[in-house]
Amino acid sequence: MQFPLLSVIVFTPISAAMLLLLYKPEQKKAIRITALTAALFALALSIVVYSTYNKAAAGYQFIERYSWMPAMGISLYFGVDGLSVPLVLLTGIVMVTGVMISWGIEDRPREFFAFLFILASGVFGVFCSLDLFMLFFFYEIAVFPMYLLIAIWGWIKTREYAAMKLTLYLFIGSVISLVGALVMYKTSGMNTFNMLDLEHAAFSTGFQKTWFPFVFLGFAVLGGIFPFHNWSPDGHVAAPTAVSMFHAGVLMKLGAFAALRVGIMLLPEGAKFWAPVIMVLALVNIVYGAFIASVQTDFKYVIGFSSVSHMGLVMMGFATLTPEGLTGAGVQMFSHGVMTALFFAAVGMVYDRAHTRDIPRLGGMIKPLPLVGIGVIIGSLVSMGMPGFSGFIAEFPIFMGIWKTQWVVAVIAAISIVVTASYVLLVVRKVFFGRMPDEFEGHIAPVRTLDKIALVLLMAIMIGIGVFPSLMVPWVQAGVQHVLALLGGA
């Protein structure tokens, strides 16, 4: 029998979490080392999955299926396709870098890492699940630790409010999707939650049109779609660094991915019908998000709203329903994940030292924190879609896809690129260059080695994909083929 790679990946973090809870709260060092080991193990396995995925054969691979509840057609059914493989890898990367950056957490690290890892298991589970029931199971597992992580370790000023807001938004979204999924289960009459079977359920067009908005939007709440994006900047800002990284980097993809897998892939006719609406919503995300980001004075809010804008591009890519758009969206999910993780890591490092994120009060940080500065610059270049970085590989096909469907939308959306360029560069100039305020002189300690490793890793990935798109694009294309087949064939 083949080694059950995917289930080991999914259950590694949660097993590690249980192990962590067996330690005494005072054994902080042992806890951190265990956490890092588990994260590295999960990353190593996800690299194995990524590199051995057969792009030529495409389709779902590494399939594992364990009957969980035959009476209702529920099974623990794992498998990855070209769209989910990069996201599994992304989760592994963010997990490792997140642990490295959270090394310094002194307040109850045992619980912190345990909750973070439960979250990670949920995320892996959603990306790997081919069973609709289990997808929800893991989806909810990914939602609730967020509340605790933000509420306990978050920014003291807004954490209670932001954590509750975020949790309620996401929970509302997911339960609405859940009702949609249950209706799908009933209507299909196939007595199975197996998504590969449900893809061929041949739901009537009327049914698809009725339920698509519920299912899609329910998940898209977590993807930050307008007008349900409101939780996300608040949540990102209030969260501790590693959680912001996880949240903007991976969790928002979870929403987008589930919206694609459950909404678009199971209800393709509904997707075609509602695509224009989604496109408009995504357009608002892109442009409005960029403008709001440009007027923020809090460094972290800038990144928070830029996430809203960039996730809009993902949704937009989905809504084009073209090969270019979907491929771009697939790459954008990965690229944005790495980029935001880097941004939030950098913001966290600056904040930990300067104790402020107020952009006008910062300045000259490049001198004490050169690597952080370089990281933010590279992140900015990715963010504005500069060729040679992963952002370009993602955004260019998306815009091609939009142009093919609605050129007007492409023109309007392109405004965001200009706005993005202006605000990220402004932030870079104000925070990292110019004169450093006297209060910080001599108070900014250099970053730790682990932080450096994390930053370099994230940067290397963005440049790597930018220079060699073939490191990622063929995977995504293999996955997109299947989606297109469902859209065309249905």
Place this chain on the structure above:
Amino acid sequence: MSTILPILPEVMLLGLGILVLLIDPFIKKDTDRRNFLGLFTTSGLLLTLVVSILLARPAGPVLVFGGMLRFDWLGFLFKMFFIFAGAVTALFFMDTEKLNQRAEGFLLLLAASLGMCLMASSADLIMLYLAIETTSIPLYVLAGFLTGDRKSTEAGFKYMLFGALTSTVLLYGFSLIFGFTGKTNLYELSSHFTHFDLVATSITFLVLTGLAFKVSLFPFHFWAPDVYEGAPTPVAGFLSTASKAAGFTVILRLLTVVFPVISLDWSLILAVLATLTMTIGNLIAITQKSVKRMLAYSSIAHAGYAMIGVVAFSQLGMASVVFYLIAYALTNLLAFGIIGIVGRATGSDDFSAYNGLSRRNSNLALGALVAFLSLAGMPPFAGFVAKVFVFLAAVNSGWTWLAVVGVLNSIVGLYYYLNVLKSVYLFRMENQEEEKNPLAVRRPVAVALVVLVVGILLVGILFGPWFGLASRAGLALF
């Protein structure tokens, strides 16, 4: 010998109760008594559980003892659960002043469990009424057990008054049934109520009123918060779980066996009742300042969720109700267990008593996390699958709107459950000296908590086999 097997659990419970009373006078020292009585009761209950599972499993449904009882999986599953809940509650008793000193407390607990076991398997109106009273009267006494405490006395008295009133209503319904049909056996009655008329309506109304009180359905829920708040915490936990589940078994049996046709006509009314029960329970729970009262309202709301499965009125629906009740009962036992510990240590059940709990005892805090997230319906805890199955049953029977009401309600629920966790994890004690005030948990209680946590996880993750059992129980009804 084989004829006694169907009531083997009841016989053992009775024997155990007598033994507890007989042993009591021989224990002289209070400390010995505290430990011994509790451990004796618990181990006796566990023995009953094991022996019953090994020897007294039902094969097919049969009527026994002249049609007084029905030996089937529904009854059996719930009996086993009541005995388990009794064992856990006995461990919690050991940590409660007064309850742990007197053998009467344990005897009453055993008597109530015995009554519940009979409720779950009664097949005759007379037996049913006796079983309900056998359950209720010990519970009235237990609720008022702390005689020095005014709140407890009030709780016991209130519970008894309301209980006696609704019992008479129920009995009146039963007498009408007998008056119009001349029969008392449930399984012989089924052919008599085939259409909707004044008699059937008034009978259903009276019977449902009586039972709605037991499971605290709207509008007969008023007693629950006051009684739970005043009663000793372990008793409140037992009331809100085992007693409620026992009430539901009777509802399930009566609706499916005696009024199958009328139930379909009534399903809209039941759906509205479920909606109101959930919504009112949840909305009032938000405003509570005491965690114990909040849990009382939340347990009203949970009765509403369980009703969704009853409304669905299908095999899946019945199975999902059974599954829901067990998942909910495990969770609520844990929640009340934790409240009991915190209440004893801090002398208060308010939210503020939970401040800094995670720093005072991080494992107890994790227990609270499991309990409240499971109540909120989060995986991998039992509450999630239970809720999904109930909603699925509703959708499958065409009650999509009811499922939507259910999920909206669970959002409200999530809000107030998270508020408890906020106190536990986020807020600090006033003096910020949690480390100097660790909160110790006595061993028997700790064991009970661990067992419950493991149970919640098992039911929540390996839900397949459990749901298989629940389906079997549900099938026994039809």
